Amino acid sequence: MSTRRSFHLRPEAEKAFGYAQAVRQGDQLHIAGSLSVDEAFQPLYPGQMAAQLREVYATLGRTLEAFDAGFANVVSERIYVTDMDAFLAANSVRLEIYPASGLPATTAVEVRRLAFVECMVEVELVALL
Secondary structure, eight states: OOOEEEEOSSHHHHHHHTOOSEEEETTEEEEEEEOSBOTTOOBOSTTOHHHHHHHHHHHHHHHHHTTTOOGGGEEEEEEEESOHHHHHHHHHHHHHHSOTTOOOEEEEEEOSOOSSTTOOEEEEEEEEO
């Protein structure tokens, strides 16, 4: 029987909001939607999609590293954006982080807003360990 392990990147803020940054069950790692925010959950880079993408993927990378994994382990990603045109224009930032071995199955959806109005992008991942 596999054990479940939760991980908190920003423990106090995540517990106050009511979620875990990641949950491992067996060989699957589910990483919660990550936003461009600082340690106190203050939004970073308002109005700058490329900068927000860099911050989001840096956060996702730190979470993957906590499980001795990297972007090569990612099999699925969901991307929520408030401006699809801005996302498509900055998509090269996202492509730079994945290894040449392949891209994950990806869904990108435009939404009206995210948890913080200044945030333009939120990404969640599933990785195999």
